[in-house]
Amino acid sequence: MTEPTLKPERPFFSSGPTAKHKGWSASNLKTESLGRSHRSALGKSRLKYAIDLSKEMLGVPEDYLVGIMPASDTGALECAMWTMLRPDRPATVAAWESFGNVWIQDAVKQLKLPQLTTLDADYGEIPDLASIPQDNDVVFTWNGTTSGAKIPNTDWLAPGREGVTINDATSAVFAMEMDWAKLDATTYSWQKVMGSEAQHGMLILSPKAVSRIEEYDPAWPLPKLFRLKKGDKINRGIFEGATINTPSMLATEDYIDALEWAQAMGGRKAMFERADANAKIVLDWIEATPWLRNMVSDPAKRTNTGVCFVFQGDWYESLSAEDQAAVPKKIVKLLEERDVGYDFNGYRDAPPSLRIWCGGTVEQEDLKRLLPWIEWAYETVKNG
Template identity: 85%
Template sequence: MTEYARGLSHEPPLKPERPQFSSGPTVKFPGWSLDKLKTESLGRSHRSAVGKARLKYAIDLTKELLGIPDDYLVGIMPASDTGALEAAMWTMLDPARPATVAAWESFGNVWIQDAVKQLKLPNLQTLSADYGEIPDLSTIPQRNDVVFTWNGTTSGAMIPDTDWLEPGREGITINDATSAIFAMEMDWAKLDATTFSWQKVMGSEAQHGMLILSPKAVERIESYDPPWPLPKLFRMKKGDKLNRGIFEGATINTPSLLATEDYIAALEWAKSIGGRKALFERANTNADLVKNWIEAKPWLRNMVSDPAKRTNTGVCMVFQGDWYESLSDEDKAAVPKKIVKLLEERNVGYDFNGYRDAPPSLRIWCGGTVEAEDIERLLPWIEWAYETVKNG
C-alpha cells in the first residue's frame, strides 16, 4: 500500500490545476478564458458578411490544421457529430446497394440501429464486438458502403490501421471520427464522409458538427435521391447539385457564433503550438502516462487487451483482482462511482467515470488540450480513492 492509500489523513499532496477529465465536452485548451474570444460577430446575423466570414474561417482553419485535401469539402452541420453522421447516412446510403455498419461500442451501435430500424437497409451486414474489442473488418466486401467509428469513445478501442479499406474501393466510407480527429492522423484517401464535433478533442462548445466530403461522396450525393423523407437539417442539395454554400459558411440552420468563436480560439491555439502534430504528441504523452500506470496496478487492466488498438484519447480501465471479483454485480458497478465521487468532492477530478452502458470502469480523457502534469497528479488520487473504497 502506498503512502497515499492509508486513509483520509494521507491524501496525495498535489491536486490537478485543471480537474476536468471528461470525454466530452472535453477540457478547454491551456490558458483559455472568455476574453480570448473575439466578439465582433456576436449579435450579428450568421448570414451577415462578418458572420459568414467567421464561419468560413472556422472551416478553412479546420481544413488547414487537419491536412484535408484541397478537393475535399468541409462544412458545419447542426446537432453535433450525431447530426453530421446521420446526415451522411440519410443522404448517401442507398437501399439498392450493399452496406456494412461496424460497431464496437455504444455510439457505433446507434449507427447500426439507424441502419436497421430507421433506414431499414435490406442488404445490410452488421459487425459488432464487445467493449475493448474490434470486429474482423477484413470481412467487409470492398463493394459495400461502410459506416464505422474510427475510435470507440466509450470503450477506448481504435482501429490500428486502414489496411482493410482498399484504395479505389467501390463502396463509400462514412467515418465517425469525433474522438479521434486532432489526435490521430486520418487516411483521407480512403475516407469519403468524415464527421466530428467541436466538443471532443478540441474542447470547444457543443451542438455543432463537421462534415468532410471527398469528391466521391459529392458524386454519390448528386447522383442519388434517397427514397425516405429527409428532414431539413439533413438536406444538402439544391436541385440535383450539392449546396456548396454549406461548405463555405452558409449553414443549414442558425449556428451559435459564440460557439464558433470558441472553436476558432481552440484552432488558433492548436496552430500556435505546432498544429495537429503537436496535438498528436500531447495526446500520446498523456495516454502513455495513463496506460503505463494501469500496467503497474494489479487491480486494474486496460479495457482494450490489444495494445495496438488502444486509444490515445479516452483511455478506459476496468477493475480486477480477488477483492473486486468477490463483490456482487451491484457493488462492482458502485466502485468507479464511489471513486469519482470522492475525487469530485475534493475538486481533484471531474467526470472520469466510464460510460453508462460500458462495463464498470474509469475513463480518463487524454487529448491534446489536457496537460500531462494534471494527469500525473490525478493518478495517485485514484489509487488513494480505490484503497479508501476497498477498505471502507
C-alpha cells in the same frame, strides 16, 4: 494510504465536452459577430474561417468539402447516412461501442436497408473489419469513444474501393492521422478533442461522396437539416459558411480560439504528440497497477484519447455485480468532492470502469497528479 496533497491545476478529465486548453478564457474570445446575423458578411466570414482553419489543420485534401452541421457529430454522421446510403447497394455498419451501435440501429430500424450487414464486438474488442467486401458501403467509428478501442490501421479499406466509406471520427481527429484517401464522409464535433462548445458538427466529403449525393435522391424523407443539395447539385454554400440553420456564433468563436491555440502549439502533429504523451502516462500506470486492466487487451488497438480501464483482483471480484458497479462511482464521487478530478466515470452503458481523457488539451502534469488520488480513493473504497 495517506491522502495526497498535490491536486491537478485543471481537474477536467471528461471525455466530452473535454477540457479547455490551458490559458483559455472567455475574455479572449472575439465577440464582434455576436448579435449579428450569421448570414451577414461578418458572420459568414467567421464561419468560413472556422471551416478553412479546420481543413488546413487536419490536412484535408484541397478537393474535399468541409462544412458545419447542426446537432453535433450525431447530426453530421446521420446526415451522411441519410443522404448517401442506398437500398439498392450492399452496406456494412461496424460497431464496437455505444455510439457505433446507434449507427447500427439507424441502419436497421430507420433506414431499413435491405442489403445490410452488421458487425459488432464487445467493449474493448474490434470486429473483423477485413471481412467487409470492398464494394460495400461502410459506416464505422475510427475510435470507440466509450470503449477506448481504435482501429489500428486502414489496411482493410482498399484504395479506390467501390463502396463509400462513412467515418465517425469525433474522438480521433486532432489526435490521430486520418487516411483521407480512403474516407468519403468523415464527421466530428467541436466538443471532443478540441474542448470546444457542443451542438455543432463537421462534415468532410470526398469528391466520391459528392458524386454519390448528387446522383442519388433518397426515397425516405429528408429533414431540412439533412438537405445538402440545391437542385441536382451539392449546395456548396453550406461548405463556405452558409450553414443550413442558425449556428451559435459564440460557440464558433470558441472553436476558432481552440484551433488557433492548436496552430500556435504546432498544428495537428503537436496535438498528436500531446495526446500520445498523455496517454502513455495513464497506460503505463494501468500496466503497473495490479488491480487495474485496460479495457482493450490489444495494445495496437488502444486509444490515445479516452483511455478506459476496469478493475480486477480478489477483492473486486468477490463483490456482487451491484457492488462492483458502485466502485468507480464512489471513486469519482470522492475526487469530485475534493475538486481533484471531474467526470471521469466510465460510460453508462459500458462495463463498470473509469475513463480518463488524454487528448491534447489536457496537461501531462495534471494527469500525473490525478493518478495517486485514484489509488488513494480505491483504497478508501476498499477499506470503507
